[in-house]
Amino acid sequence: MKNALYSDNRVKLGVMAFNCSHGSTVTNVDEAWAMTWEDNMALARMADGAGLEALLPVGRWKGYGGQSNFNHRTFETLTWAAAVAAVTSYSTIFATVHAPVIHPVAAAKMAATIDHVSAGRFALNLVAGWYQDEFDMFGISLAPHDERYEYAAEWLTLVKRLWAEEAEFDFEGTYFQGKGLWSQPKPLQSPRPPIMNAGSSETGHAFSARHADMNFAMLRQKDEDSDRGQIAHLKAMAADLGRASQCWIHVYVVCRETEQEARDYLRRYVVEQGDDAAVANMIRIFGAQSATLSDDVLEAFKFHFKAGFGGYPLVGTPEQIVEGILRLSDMGVDGMLISWVDYLSECRQWIEQVLPLMEQAGLRQPFSAAGQVGGDVART
Template identity: 35%
Template sequence: MQLGIFMPTTSGSLIISKGSPPQSAPTWELNRKVAQMADDGGMDFLLAQVKWRGYGGETGHWDSALEAFTLMSAVGAVTKDIKVIASVAVRTMPPAVLAKMAATAYDICGDRFIVNVVAGWNKFEYAQMGLWSDDDFFLNRYEYADEYLTILKRLWTEDRVDFDGKYFKLEDCVSDPKPSQLPEIVCAGQSPGALDFVSRQADYSFIGRMNDTAEQLGEVAGKISALAAEHDRSVKSLTLLTVITAPTDEEAMAKKQGFLDNRDEDAINEWLRVSGFDKNRQDYQELPPEVTTFMSVPYIVGSYQTIADHLDALAANGVAGVCLSFPDFESDTPEFIENVMPLIKSRQ
């Protein structure tokens, strides 16, 4: 079972709630500290997402967000062993530019450097920059990503590239230096188009929706492995998890309740709006507060032992790794390393 950190690159983590925590400012200082704690503590990877527009409200949730490639290049330079995953939103960067950025990051980090391919789902993030051509982009986003990855891999391995595709045209395109090996690829898409893309192009896939059981995750992991096997490839399944922990289950539940009681309704409503939800819709009225406050991301609440047991159950069902998000990265990262990690049987 690999363990990683969902880096604190945005204002507010995966909990839309007022109070401090969970609103840590996304600074280099915080990210460096968390990265080095995870590296020294024996964790396996760090993932920085990329976000171009937040959700406002009293908390200014995700309004401030560091850029992932610049951040993770620096993180790679100040860490030793841990893998470093930087996200790229494929709409924002031509593949020939990204090929060179990744080769530069690879030169800094070596084979610890990994690329997370984001097709993009939030129209408003990209429309504000004139990068959402029309809504057909959303429908075809993984076809677009597929051409993008095909070009990236060719630029990383071939001297000169000609390409005449549906979305990209390259003429005698040269990209040097090249990474000494192909950087590994992560993708977190969950839609059918995404799974097809993952099976052909990615090395790791993020799976899991809120309230999925460990067995359900295992089924999805098995499906992705089978899809990848059709292309003679193997893809490992990872999952994202918000962890709310404390010495006892009761204390952890009290923390969770505090976040629910202080939810930032305005930021939640904006997040729902851009996700295509109308707050007046019947299905919104019926959404449990956990779904909106925790951004529909799987979460676990409990004592150190409860968290360790949950992680072991995921491992037993074929989940190869978990990317952890915390309410307060600065204090929760060392608390997890000291108290939860020694209890995880699947790491021993």
């Protein structure tokens, strides 16, 4: 049985960031996501029951200030994933792990535990880290940009060995040393759970191509051709190494009966009530710490950061949204992780109004839960 991330649907779907207050929308509107466990459970069950392939938490330890203090309340992602796994049955459950914060021996075992709780539905989103303020709480100074990915590569090598090898082994790396390393039980998924990475710089992309099964890409959104080129480049890097790589992106969705209503609401939560102070902090730190967007692009990206943490916009009627998804699919996007302002009501609307149109457009098959759970895909 295949992990849902490898379903036959042309465009796979998931919901992201609902383990964080305000989700991905940097706004002061009253209906922004308050983030309670009850709402997390309700949303996870709704998405799972509709056959959405992925549920992905953001790894965040500290808010960004401003009036909203965007993302200041967050559930830790490994414990969140274990609990969400226990109340769902189909979707793949991600945990987003900061390599510098969790030791690989602990992470390998936590991941295996969630893989058992979920009956083989766990996936790891490994991130190298960029938000120095949150690392200050751990007394960790982020390494220079590219070295973060060397560290992450060694981290992942160790985790993969702990998942795979039956016998004890010693490890003498640059960053990790250990004797008699060993981990049982192994994950249920064979050969291992899928791995995603959200590196967006050239170094981050190279890391994804070599070590991960999917890149969670930040499209630069200059124009469709350049985004298409970015995705083709990502996949070509993996193909050159004899590996297959999926491209997933984050989309922020505003779906309304008319295009005007959708545009009006977008304007209300981003322009009229967006949290400019929080987004300024975010952009200042992201710009300084990541090697992804140049300063002028970052400035232009302010709108997308407020609307959906730098995601790609899908705004309009259900029909227009499906047209947008067809274009993204044509550009090479394999999966989309969605954020909304008001997750519960807008995810319900997506399931009722957008999913059927995606099926009509040949982007997805109608969902039937029977016999679709579990992961057994050959990966290297």
